[in-house]
Amino acid sequence: MKIGVLADGxxxxxxxxxxxxxxxxxxxxxxxxVEGETAPENLSAAARRDLRAFARDQGLEFSAVCGDLGWGGxxxxxxxxxxxxxxxxxxxxxxxxxxxxxxTHIGVVxxxxxxxxxxVMAEALNAIGRYAESxxxxxxxxxxxxxxxxxxxxxxxxxxxxxxxxxxxxNLAMGFRTDFAETVRLLAPYIYHTHAKDGVLLxxxxxxxxxxxxxxxxxxxESEYCLEVPLGEGDVRWEEYLGALKxxxxxxxxxxxxxxxxxxxxxxxxxxxxxxxxxxRLG
Numbered sequence: 001m002k003i004g005v006l007a008d009g010x011x012x013x014x015x016x017x018x019x020x021x022x023x024x025x026x027x028x029x030x031x032x033x034v035e036g037e038t039a040p041e042n043l044s045a046a047a048r049r050d051l052r053a054f055a056r057d058q059g060l061e062f063s064a065v066c067g068d069l070g071w072g073g074x075x076x077x078x079x080x081x082x083x084x085x086x087x088x089x090x091x092x093x094x095x096x097x098x099x100x101x102x103x104t105h106i107g108v109v110x111x112x113x114x115x116x117x118x119x120v121m122a123e124a125l126n127a128i129g130r131y132a133e134s135x136x137x138x139x140x141x142x143x144x145x146x147x148x149x150x151x152x153x154x155x156x157x158x159x160x161x162x163x164x165x166x167x168x169x170x171n172l173a174m175g176f177r178t179d180f181a182e183t184v185r186l187l188a189p190y191i192y193h194t195h196a197k198d199g200v201l202l203x204x205x206x207x208x209x210x211x212x213x214x215x216x217x218x219x220x221x222e223s224e225y226c227l228e229v230p231l232g233e234g235d236v237r238w239e240e241y242l243g244a245l246k247x248x249x250x251x252x253x254x255x256x257x258x259x260x261x262x263x264x265x266x267x268x269x270x271x272x273x274x275x276x277x278x279x280x281r282l283g
Contacts, residue, residue: 001245003275004028004063004255006195009264014038014051018058024269025276028063029055030193030255031097033090040089048096055097062099063253064140064166064193065090072212073107074124075117087128091137100137101193103166108145108211109154117213122158129160139163140192144171145207147178148186155190164190168257170197173235174226176204180237184244194245196254196275198234200227228260231271238278246282 007017007029014037021029031038043051055062067090069083087104094102106125110117125139132139143151143165155163165187172178184191205225209216232238242254256271258264 001242001251001279002027002063002253003196003272003279004030004253005268005272006030006032006066006255006257008032009256009258009268011264015054018055018060020265020268022058022060024265025272026060026256028061028253028255030064030066030103030253030257031062031094031099032066033093034067034069040086040093043093045096048093052097062094062097063255064101064103065094065097065099066104067091067094067102068104068142070105070212073105074121075107075213077120077123080120080124084124084127087139088131091128091132091135091139095135095137101140101166102132102137103140103142103193105144105211106141108207108213109150111146111150113153118154122154125163126159129158129162132162133160137162138192140166142166142171142195143168143183143187144175145211147172147176148183152186152190155187164192166193166195167191168195168197169236169241170195170199170228170234170257174199174201174228175207175210176201178235180241181244184241184248184250188248188250191245191248191250191252193252194250194254195257196231196271197257197259198229198231198236200229200234202226228258230258230261230267231256231274238274239281242278242282 005021005026010017010020208214
């Protein structure tokens, strides 16, 4: 397994983010490509070549590209045509950067197989999966809204194997009580990328609210339900989780995601060291 960093976590310019990733010892970076200077429409063909070369000069590769368009994922049929076209352009960008993996949130998969939302989400994911297959890419759906026992059969039901998982153990830990080894075992064939993040569950909430399926009440405060913390300080059982990843043969990226905190560079550097030590223990 290799160690990556979500580049925007350093909160610097794109190239400064890549330099910082090299300096803390990362092997790869995940690029955020939804808006700003790294959105597809803002990177010309020449700029994409230059960015790929700059990353290579830092000794880095792109572990994944983040194409999370928010706004309920792919759960709303009327929004999906625009989202699908934009996701295709993000896939094109990722491939030009030498990276075949795009990550995104897809919405909440209902446990009820007859729920109409499942058909809406499946139609969208089959469409983007067919495109991804045609160009040699993969779409990795970020875990969090539902347990693996719900997500796995939904993925099995799709017509494409270009749609898999970006496994984020902290999202699971912050949403409900999680058996990390069982989660890895169930999702193993679909794990294309992972995030290394940690968090604490304060009290169980409603994923329909947290992930934009319904409008949040005026007094909704996410901080009442969960808290992101530095690696090793939360509810993720790292030895169990990493051991399960190794046992299933995963050899891709553990990409550090730090979305808060007053010292992002310090937290990311500590996370790199934390993962390096635990990977050494695994042998």
